[in-house]
Amino acid sequence: MKTSVTEEKKTKLTALFEVDDRELFSRMEQKALLQLSDHVSVKGYRPGKVPLEVLRNHIDARIVQEKTLELVAEEMLGKFIAERNINVISSHFHL
Secondary structure: OEEEEEEEEOOEEEEEEEOOOHHHHHHHHHHHHHHHHOOOOOOOOOOOOOOHHHHHOOOOHHHHHHHHHHHHHHHHHHHHHHHHOOOOOOOOOOO
């Protein structure tokens, strides 16, 4: 992971993460699918019980990708904050 940090003000940081970790993306994609499964209705399956492979065919790939990137960003931001012992008042990220 590459991290670029810009201190815009004494109380504001901008961090840019470049992540190339296939295992992390795979884990977060599965987590995204599980989270999305509660909101998808597939005939023959109870909500939240749809197998991941079946679920992939019923959810737009862009939605899965967006949710996966959101989860990766949250994970990276959490690690960054913990490693640098930063006190956070609020945070937001752009994908």
